[in-house]
Amino acid sequence: MTIRARDHVLRAMTEDGAFRVVAARTTDTVQGVLDAQRPSDAVGKLLGDLVTGTIFLRETMSPDYRVQGFLTGDDGKSRLIADAHPEGITRGLVQLARGKTSFPLGPRARLTMMRSLHSGALQQGVVEFPESGDVSTALMEYMQISEQIVTFVAVSSLVRDGKCEAAGGYLVQLLPETRRDGLAALTERLAKFTHIDALIRSGEGDPDKLLAAVLEGHPFHTVGEDELRFGCNCSNERVAASLATLPKTDIADLIKSGEVLEIACDYCKVEYRIAPDHLRGLLAEN
Numbered sequence: 001m002t003i004r005a006r007d008h009v010l011r012a013m014t015e016d017g018a019f020r021v022v023a024a025r026t027t028d029t030v031q032g033v034l035d036a037q038r039p040s041d042a043v044g045k046l047l048g049d050l051v052t053g054t055i056f057l058r059e060t061m062s063p064d065y066r067v068q069g070f071l072t073g074d075d076g077k078s079r080l081i082a083d084a085h086p087e088g089i090t091r092g093l094v095q096l097a098r099g100k101t102s103f104p105l106g107p108r109a110r111l112t113m114m115r116s117l118h119s120g121a122l123q124q125g126v127v128e129f130p131e132s133g134d135v136s137t138a139l140m141e142y143m144q145i146s147e148q149i150v151t152f153v154a155v156s157s158l159v160r161d162g163k164c165e166a167a168g169g170y171l172v173q174l175l176p177e178t179r180r181d182g183l184a185a186l187t188e189r190l191a192k193f194t195h196i197d198a199l200i201r202s203g204e205g206d207p208d209k210l211l212a213a214v215l216e217g218h219p220f221h222t223v224g225e226d227e228l229r230f231g232c233n234c235s236n237e238r239v240a241a242s243l244a245t246l247p248k249t250d251i252a253d254l255i256k257s258g259e260v261l262e263i264a265c266d267y268c269k270v271e272y273r274i275a276p277d278h279l280r281g282l283l284a285e286n
Contacts, residue, residue: 022170069084074106
């Protein structure tokens, strides 16, 4: 079997229609996030796991729509954000409270998942985040409480010295056709399954291998595959649109200064330069 050294996600279904499985390699996507945000290794691992988990939620619940994951710290101010788009691009953001260098986990930490629905409305679910920092456990709790779907999740990001050595994981959902004996067999199988960190570290975290290992003894077929990558949807037009929402007096003050306005995207750090003449156009539009 050839291992494809690129980020991608595989979706599969067991032949009896009892289980849906998604497996992904997210190494390069997580690395792109780390390069842009430059967090500590501990924060980077947490963010990497959140990025991978958010991708899984989009792939299973809203493949054609945007899904965001928010991890709010115990201090109520620090946040990690993962933002997954249907085009396969995903980005992340680190927002630590002033004076913080590590992400504050604790009893008040919360995981919030937000996804777009076909109607255009937003669905949001919130669960307590375990002090252990286990994103997989938090995502399983979310799926059970907010989506009411029994789901097994295992995500991992191996981060050292600012580099993502490997990242990925798998998700298994129980579908309505699941029989009690089938559920028991898979539950026993996953309980004995090698820890996801060890699989990712050993190179066995390739999606093809993960699918085969997780569903060993359960005939299945692949139903879809998509590429994944780090990316951002910021643009000159979006920056201009955000500036257009400022009060006229603020725009006039910026024009009066005569300076080129420099704005950097928080997610990807790309810098945009807005000249005073452009600002005058915004003032006229307002």
